[in-house]
Amino acid sequence: MNIYAECDEFKALWRLVDEMIEKGLPATARTFNILIRTCGEAGLAKKLVERVIKSKTFNFRPFKHSYNAILHGLLVLNQYKLIEWVYQQMMLDGFSSDILTYNIVMYAKYRLGKLDQFHRLLDEMGRNGFSPDFHTFNILLHVLGKGDKPLAALNLLNHMREIGIDPTVLHFTTLIDGLSRAGNLDACKYFFDEMIKNGCMPDVVAYTVMITGYVVAGELEKALEMYQDMVSREQIPNVYTYNSIIRGLCKVGKFDEACSMLKEMETKGCSPNSVVYDSLASCLRNAGKTADAHEVIRQMTERGKYAHMHSRFKGHKA
DSSP, rough: HHHHHHOHHHHHHHHHHHHHHHHHHOBBBBHHHHHHHHOOOOEEEEHHHHHHHHOTTTTTTTSSSSSHHHHHHHHTTOOOOHHHHHHHHHHTTTTTOOOHHHHHHHHHHHHOOOOOHHHHHHHHHHHHHOOOOOOHHHHHHHHHHHTHHHHHHHHHHHHHHHOOOOOOHHHHHHHHHHHHHHHHHHHHEEEEHHHTTTTTTOHHHHHHHHHHHHHTTTOOHHEEEEEHHHHHTOOOHHHHHHHHHHHHHHHHOOOHHHHHHHHHHHHTOOOOOOHHHHHHHHHHHTTTOHHHHHHHHHHHHTTOOOOOGGGHOOOTTO
8 A cells, every 4th residue: 555655556555445445454543644645635535534434444443433543643644624624523423522632633723723713622621521631731832832922831831730740841842942933032041941940851852942943033152052052961963953053054154164064963973864955055055155055965966865956056057
């Protein structure tokens, strides 16, 4: 099925699905994910979901029921509108929601910008006797962060502790990411320091969120300070960390340092991806440093990766 999906052999793929069903083999969440990935159009995806719901062979372990398995599969693929539709079908079929259902549907409503419906579901969840869990709090912290409500977020973190849920690095990072997107870097730094005070040591993701926030805001010095702090705490930068630093250095015209950072990245065994190469080569080219841009592209193609990018720079002679 995976091979057919990769080769766009949809008729063969569906023949295989029919054969599986005829033989009584269970269609698992994995089967469903392969199929939904190939059904780009909403119409096709809806038909597929209907088929799975009606199928007697859909194996939905470890989920409470098949609807949760489908909702979870759609969440992984960021299919938020389909999540809404499946939830409606679930209600029509008389199934009741559990905490997993609420978390998935609330997150979908949030991503679709339907905050009124998000809050309505949160209230309904409480009325039905479900207390927010680890994941619910994570969603709420991101919503408050992106809405630039640091005081409400602080109250929520205190409430979590009161009911016996200690905020983790993930909770703090989610909040900082939301606040960073809202442009409130002072609040980001406050909660970053609070995280450490509460005995949660920031990981590479937490540091990278802070570094990216500073780079986007044009505060390169603070981004580099955060990078040095990260290295001193023996947190190993990942490809996203390096990409943010390289982009920040390019923004202020420090191209030699950006190229040095690319070399450092390689010596530390962190393989640059297309975004890193593309970012650096584009910045060099835009600054008129076409020879350096070609050198970056040469390095890229030499490693046998991202050769498709070469054509974009062909017209720019060194």
